[in-house]
Amino acid sequence: MAHELTASQPSLSRRLADRLRYYLPTLIATVTVLLAWELIVRVFNIQQFLIPKPSSIVAAFIDQRTILFDKVFNTLRGAVGGFALGSLAGIVMALITARWVMLRQAMLPFAIAANSVPIIAFSPILFNWFGPSNPFSWMAIVAVIVFFPVMINMVRGLTQVDPRALELMRSYASGDFKTLFALRIPNSLPFLFSALRVATVLSMIGAVVADFFGVERATIGKYITQESASFKFENTWAAILLVSVIGIAFYLIIVLAERVIMPWHVSVRKSE
Amino acid sequence: MSVVSIKNVNKVFGVNSSEQVDALQDINLEIGANEFVSLIGPSGCGKSTLLRLIADLLSPTSGQVLVNGKPPQQARLDRDYGFVFQAPTLYEWRSVIQNVQLPLEIMGLPSQRRAERAREMLKLVELESFGNLYPWQLSGGMQQRVAIARALAFQPALLLMDEPFGALDEFTRERMNMELLKIWGQTGGTVIFVTHSIAEAVFLSSRVVVMSPRPGRVTKMLEIDLPRPRAFETREDERFFAAVTEVRESLREAYGA
Numbered sequence: 001m002a003h004e005l006t007a008s009q010p011s012l013s014r015r016l017a018d019r020l021r022y023y024l025p026t027l028i029a030t031v032t033v034l035l036a037w038e039l040i041v042r043v044f045n046i047q048q049f050l051i052p053k054p055s056s057i058v059a060a061f062i063d064q065r066t067i068l069f070d071k072v073f074n075t076l077r078g079a080v081g082g083f084a085l086g087s088l089a090g091i092v093m094a095l096i097t098a099r100w101v102m103l104r105q106a107m108l109p110f111a112i113a114a115n116s117v118p119i120i121a122f123s124p125i126l127f128n129w130f131g132p133s134n135p136f137s138w139m140a141i142v143a144v145i146v147f148f149p150v151m152i153n154m155v156r157g158l159t160q161v162d163p164r165a166l167e168l169m170r171s172y173a174s175g176d177f178k179t180l181f182a183l184r185i186p187n188s189l190p191f192l193f194s195a196l197r198v199a200t201v202l203s204m205i206g207a208v209v210a211d212f213f214g215v216e217r218a219t220i221g222k223y224i225t226q227e228s229a230s231f232k233f234e235n236t237w238a239a240i241l242l243v244s245v246i247g248i249a250f251y252l253i254i255v256l257a258e259r260v261i262m263p264w265h266v267s268v269r270k271s272e
Numbered sequence: 273m274s275v276v277s278i279k280n281v282n283k284v285f286g287v288n289s290s291e292q293v294d295a296l297q298d299i300n301l302e303i304g305a306n307e308f309v310s311l312i313g314p315s316g317c318g319k320s321t322l323l324r325l326i327a328d329l330l331s332p333t334s335g336q337v338l339v340n341g342k343p344p345q346q347a348r349l350d351r352d353y354g355f356v357f358q359a360p361t362l363y364e365w366r367s368v369i370q371n372v373q374l375p376l377e378i379m380g381l382p383s384q385r386r387a388e389r390a391r392e393m394l395k396l397v398e399l400e401s402f403g404n405l406y407p408w409q410l411s412g413g414m415q416q417r418v419a420i421a422r423a424l425a426f427q428p429a430l431l432l433m434d435e436p437f438g439a440l441d442e443f444t445r446e447r448m449n450m451e452l453l454k455i456w457g458q459t460g461g462t463v464i465f466v467t468h469s470i471a472e473a474v475f476l477s478s479r480v481v482v483m484s485p486r487p488g489r490v491t492k493m494l495e496i497d498l499p500r501p502r503a504f505e506t507r508e509d510e511r512f513f514a515a516v517t518e519v520r521e522s523l524r525e526a527y528g529a
Contacts (some may be wrong), residue, residue, distance in 0.1 A: 078383050120326045164361040167329050171355040172378045173348055182378065186365040 016259070033161060036179035051232040061241060068242050075220040076246060079137060081140020082198055083250075088141065091148030091192070097151075098184065099176070100159035111185035113150035118202040120206060123213050132215040142206040146199040153195035157188025190265055193258045200254055273341055273529045275430055276303040276326055281335030282323055295321045295489035299335070301490060303483065305429075308456065308463045310473035310480045312519065312524065318488025319466045320434050324423070324465065327355055327432050339430070351379060353430040354423030358438045360415035362407040364423075369394060369403035372422045379426060393421035396455055412445040419454065429461045435468070446507075449475055453502055474515045475502060482519060483528035492522040 034054050040046070041053045048056065061068070097104040124142045129139040161184060167180045211221020220239050229234040258267075283296040295318040303309050304517035311319040324330040324338050337349035347353065354375075362371045372390040381389070394400045397417040407415055416436055423431060437445040449472055456463060467473050473480045474496055482492040496515050498506055506512055 162361065164357050165363065166358060168355065168357070169378070170329060170362055171327060171348065171353070172375045174378045175353055178378050182374065183363070186363065189365070262365060264408075266408075269408065 014062050038108050052237055056120045056234045057237040057241060058244050059107055060232075061238035062125065064235055066237055067223070068239060069222045071218050072220045072239075072242055072246065073215060074135065074213055074218050075207045078138025078210055079142055079203040080084075080205065081135070081139035081201040081248070082121060083146055085139055086143030086146030086203070087150045087196060087199060090147045090155050090195075091154055093147075093151045094154030094158060094188075095180075099180075104159070108152070111148050111155075115152060119145050119148075120209050123210055124245075127210075133211075135216075136213060138207055138210045142203045143208045145206040149198055149202070150192070153191045154188055157191030158184045160191075190263050190267070191219045193254065194264070196254050197251060198257075200250040203249050204243060204250065208243060274338075275305050275340060275463065276301070276309075276366055277336075278302070278322075278326075278343075279335060279338075281322075281325065281332045283318065283325065283330070283460055284333045285332065290526075292364070294464060296325075296332075297487035297489050299488070299490055303462060303464060305462055306460060307473045308465065308476055308478045310467055310477040311483060312467055312470065312473045312480055313483030313488065313523070314485050315468065317473070317483040317485045318358060318364075319420040319483050321354065321488070322483075323432050323466050325432050327353060329355075340456045341370070351522070352428060353432050356416075356419050356423045356431070356433040356436045360407070360412075360419040362415055362418055364407055367404050367406055368410070368418050370397065371407065372425050374422060374427050382471075389425055390421075393425050394418075396424070396458065397421045413440055413448055414481045416448065417451070420452070421449040422449060424455070424459060427459075431461060431463045433465045435466050437472070438467070439494075440468075441513040445472065447498055452476065457501060470519045471507070474498075474519060480519055482522040482526055484528075491526040494522065511522060511524065 026041045037051075038053050038055060052060075077157050093107075109226070120141070120146065123178065126140045127142070130140055158180075164185055165187075166179070169183055208214060208221045208224075212225065213220035214222075216222070220243055224236050224239050227233070258265075263269075277332055278299050278301040279313040280294060281299040282294075284292040285291075295359055299322060301322075311322060311475065313319050325332050327346040328346060338385065340350075342350070342352075345439060362368075363374065366374065369387070369390050372393050373386045376389055391400065391403070394403055397420055399414060399417055399421070402410065402414065408416070420436070437448045440448060444503065453476060462483070463476075464500050465476060477496050479494060480494045481490055482494065484491045490529060494515065498509065498511055
């Protein structure tokens with residue numbers, strides 16, 4: 001009941017304890033896996049180039065940190081820039097196609113088909129268009145990957161509206177524009193955010209793969225291929241570790257934005 | 273002048289298709305100012321359809337509907353009526369008070385007037401301390417009260433209610449009936465109320481319109497002259513039982529049983 005919800009919040013220490021209990025299983029699992037990994041590599045004396053110990057990866061990471069951060073910058077710029085461009089284009093296209101049914105019927109099947117094409121295969125073409133060392137090529141590749149899922153989800157969110165809610169707006173003699181802002185766009189936010197979460201992951205993958213194709217040497221993708229070629233696999237793993245951490249951080253930023261922008265949504269509601 | 277005037281109205285869904293359904297047949301109905309009229313009938317008798325014709329959410333296949341002497345579309349554009357659905361249909365991204373403000377926002381009231389008005393309405397449905405909560409934090413009955421506050425926010429003289437308490441348990445429903453009458457006592461105006469509960473129809477209404485199953489026709493109109501204000505004791509009044517029995521028998525006749 002509602003009045004219980006307005007009652008006082010549990011104490012801080014209580015909330016911290018709850019938090020800890022929530023994350024403890026994950027923490028234990030992670031530590032166990034890392035320990036087992038370290039132990040197996042040591043006990044069975046597995047070669048470094050097959051799989052290095054977690055401790056050597058961390059050591060390599062510390063040793064190489066300046067180079068790693070330097071190289072990851074170009075990759076990250078491509079990922080973030082492409083994410084922004086692709087998402088924005090997807091949102092704009094969704095708003096346009098959701099408004100005109102004809103256009104949507106023409107566009108959506110195409111978008112869904114395009115979404116299942118491995119767009120990364122087009123990256124040499126994009127490099128050809130924008131230049132093999134132009135940072136914009138990275139962004140373009142990432143943007144193309146991100147565009148379709150964002151657009152498709154956003155269109156769904158704008159059009160899959162409770163028919164009663166639409167009738168309500170009709171009963172107020174609301175115009176299309178007001179209905180768009182008061183109903184369709186808020187309705188689409190959960191759809192949009194689930195697409196953006198996926199898009200963060202896609203954009204990191206896209207940027208690293210673009211590194212492989214581009215001629216720019218100062219990228220994390222190139223670093224990975226070079227270090228592997230010279231059998232410094234602990235450095236390769238350190239680079240993978242860095243890219244993963246950045247990818248997770250990127251994802252968490254979107255999750256955070258989601259919590260701030262739609263605190264009312266089921267996925268965000270605080271449990272009693 | 274009648275608030276709602278329905279003449280020879282027919283409604284057919286899926287005209288000339290294999291799934292053609294005659295929803296309403298030759299409906300004639302006049303509803304005057306400040307009447308509380310219930311439309312009652314079994315599921316699928318077209319009572320909701322009739323309400324939607326009045327609201328211009330549907331158009332009749334033939335015949336004429338007038339609301340305040342105007343075609344329903346004009347009445348809708350003039351915001352002559354408020355509509356309450358069976359589901360509260362609150363926007364989950366808006367707090368309770370923001371939901372009540374929604375129609376005022378669409379209608380372009382200045383924000384200060386909106387907030388004042390919404391607070392008054394929440395007071396009317398006795399939810400003034402819940403304005404900042406979100407719909408999911410309220411019980412079903414409370415959500416429906418918010419929906420009523422929202423429908424009344426722009427002071428329409430005509431309130432259309434489509435089984436608003438159909439999803440509530442019997443106990444909550446009886447309480448909501450009382451509250452609705454109390455609100456109506458304060459706001460006045462005309463109410464058209466769709467229900468499939470005989471007791472509810474009799475308790476609330478000044479007139480009960482009985483409809484037959486497909487195709488929906490008006491088979492009987494019953495004046496309910498129980499004294500007002502109606503209270504808990506009304507349900508225990510002999511005249512209440514008599515009216516309930518009359519409606520029940522009319523419904524059975526409508527079924528042709």
